Amino acid sequence: MLSSPPPLSKRAVVDRYFLEHRAKVLDIAAFLDRFDRAQGEGADDFRVAALRDCCAVLLDGKPDRARRVLELLSDHSTEPIAKAPMKGATGAIDIKTKGGN
Amino acid sequence: MYIDPHVHMVSRTTDDYQRMALAGCVAITEPAFWAGYDRSSPAGFFDYFRQLTDFEPKRAAQFGIRHHTWLCINPKEAEDPVFAKEVIALIPQFLKCETVLGIGEIGLNKNSRNELEILDAHLALAAEHDLLVLVHTPHLEDKLKGTRLIMDAIRNHSKLDPGRVLIDHVEEHTVRPVLERGFWAGMTLYPDTKCTPQRAVDIFEMHGTERLWINSAGDWGNSDPLAVPKAQIEMKARGHTLDSVRKVSFDNPLKFLSQSGRFRIA
DSSP states (O other): OOOSSOSSOHHHHHHHHHHHHHHHHHHHHHHHHHHHHOOSSOTTOHHHHHHHHHHHHHTSOOSOHHHHHHHHTSOOOOSOBSSOSOSSOOSSOOHHHHOOO | OEEESSOOGGGSOHHHHHHHHHTTEEEEEEEOOOOSSOOSSHHHHHHHHHIIIIIHHHHHHTTTOEEEEEEOOOGGGOSSHHHHHHHHTTGGGGTTSTTEEEEEEEEOSSOBHHHHHHHHHHHHHHHHHTOEEEEEOOOGGGHHHHHHHHHHHHHTOTTSOGGGEEEOSOOTTTHHHHHHTTOEEEEEBOSSSSBOHHHHHHHHHHHOSTTEEEEOOOOSSSOOTTHHHHHHHHHHHHTOOHHHHHIIIIIHHHHHHGGGSOOOOO
């Protein structure tokens, strides 16, 4: 087993990763701004709604954020579907059509 | 020194082999996968299997890298069961090749009934020939459900030992159930859609290093054939020991793959 907690101190974690994640937060902020400024259809896109829900998880103060974000974005149904509708994936679940969490 | 146990070199250049060798890669394993388009005939797979078992080992050997492979029809082309079973019927004639380690990467893509039928056919083939199995788990929103369906499907084959099955592309929400059911687990280091090197090291810190490996799954999409050495750097930068780095990037893949009796690093 590796050491747990990790070898880095809290200060060292911040020193090493803060700027990288400052940039990622700005990317999310800019994406949402870009989405708001855009015109036409898509205002109710389930992926953007899912992203907003993920942002709430980040701020709820509870542990295992990465796992919980992935679960929030996952299909929780249990039965195989009749036929694959496409090869790709969208990255989030449309709860209107698939049920979601 | 490291092993990349999942990389699709048919989609990479010879320069990538050179860069991987320079970064310390000594051996790789290459699962059969989707080419980005559907093959028009089983003969297309026959030629692909020849490429995996004949041409790629020679190309890798130019840089001192041992090349091994896994054979299957991937789940993205499993929606036509008749076609898929014709491809599966081609596999046994390639099993005599010394670099074929087992069946892979099989699994699910959209979690459909046809995909499950073809997964089951592959598992039966692996059980019949006592082969290792390398499993692909679905992408993004389909991964959690697909991982559960796959583990249940494997459980239906009592001859398959979970210790000889690696379930790949695990992330924070799937790693624990995979390990708890006795399987090996792989983390794929992708720029966008799977684990970053940082998250992979987080997972090692949270879940330990037993029965867990890392791979690049470098292919024709957004991917990085040097992802494994980058994760090694991440571990070292955080202060993990060289023994720990070696365990996840060399010792663990060596231990799992050696069960085939065919895996070589020199």
